Amino acid sequence: MHLSHAPAxxxxxxxxxxxxxxxxxxxxxxxxxxxxxxxxxxxxxxYNALVRKGWETPEEHIETxxxxxxxxxxxxxxxxxxxxxRVDPSTKIxxxxxxxxxxxxxxxxxxxxxxxxxxxxxxxxxxxFDRHDWIVRRPTTGEEVRYVIDYYSAPxxxxxxxxxxxxxxxxxxxxxxxxxxxxxATEETWSSFREEPGKSSH
Numbered sequence: 001m002h003l004s005h006a007p008a009x010x011x012x013x014x015x016x017x018x019x020x021x022x023x024x025x026x027x028x029x030x031x032x033x034x035x036x037x038x039x040x041x042x043x044x045x046x047y048n049a050l051v052r053k054g055w056e057t058p059e060e061h062i063e064t065x066x067x068x069x070x071x072x073x074x075x076x077x078x079x080x081x082x083x084x085x086r087v088d089p090s091t092k093i094x095x096x097x098x099x100x101x102x103x104x105x106x107x108x109x110x111x112x113x114x115x116x117x118x119x120x121x122x123x124x125x126x127x128x129f130d131r132h133d134w135i136v137r138r139p140t141t142g143e144e145v146r147y148v149i150d151y152y153s154a155p156x157x158x159x160x161x162x163x164x165x166x167x168x169x170x171x172x173x174x175x176x177x178x179x180x181x182x183x184x185a186t187e188e189t190w191s192s193f194r195e196e197p198g199k200s201s202h
Contacts, residue, residue, distance in 0.1 A: 003045040013059040015044040020070060024077045025094045027137060038095060040070045072164060076149050079168035080136060083147070086180060087138075094137045096144060101131045108167065109150050128152050133171070146171040 005017040019039045028035040041049065043062045046069070050057045057065070077095070084091045109128050128150040136145050148171050154163040169184075170177035 003041060003048050005042060005044050006048075007044070008048055008051045011047070011059060015042070015047055015059065015062055017042045017044045019045075022070070022077075023074060025092070027094045027096055035094065040066070040073070042066075068162070068164075072151060072166065076132070076134075076166055076168055079166060080134065080147050083168070083170060083180065083184075084136070084138070084145075086183070087176075088140070092139060094139060096135045096137045098132055098134045101133060102129075104131055106131060106148050106150055108148070108169075126153065128167075145177065146173055 007014070019042045022038045022040055024038045026035045026038045043066050046066050047057070047059065047062045081093070084093050105127060109131070130151040132149040134147045134149065136147060137143070138145070148169060150167040152165045152167070154165050156162055170180055172178050172181065
């Protein structure tokens with residue numbers, strides 16, 4: 001969806017219209033032109049999107065929100081690349097499309113909320129503040145893989161700086177993704193078992 005750079009109705013502060021380039025590769029256009037990288041929305045576009053969704057946000061905080069948005073998505077892409085390198089260390093993946101799904105809890109997020117309800121002293125009781133689904137393409141095979149990203153707020157630093165955590169993983173849409181998730185969940189345990197001294201088998 002195209003977002004206008006025009007000021008929103010009743011907007012009091014002029015917001016920048018420059019867009020920052022990400023490091024996230026995008027596929028070539030249908031006309032055959034090179035894909036390049038995705039561009040992040042400008043502060044004005046970001047504000048217009050919030051207005052369209054009916055979310056009230058002080059205009060003076062928009063530029064900071066855009067900086068946080070861009071930072072979190074760069075970290076999310078780093079995590080996606082780490083997952084993909086498990087499959088192919090020489091991978092050069094592309095982000096084909098994405099969808100924001102705020103308010104829609106993933107099955108994993110629901111599980112952890114339930115755990116927090118049972119044991120609030122041990123588990124987080126706050127739901128993620130946002131969710132994205134990213135579709136990644138492996139150019140060598142043409143396969144597309146869906147990733148789920150849950151964005152959480154964490155307690156702020158002593159100086160008041162905000163802290164966030166991301167839960168990035170392939171969706172359980174295929175046997176391959178299920179195997180990757182199981183392997184990642186058990187890798188650390190098996191690694192410590194193999195390195196534990198005094199163990200022998202007969």
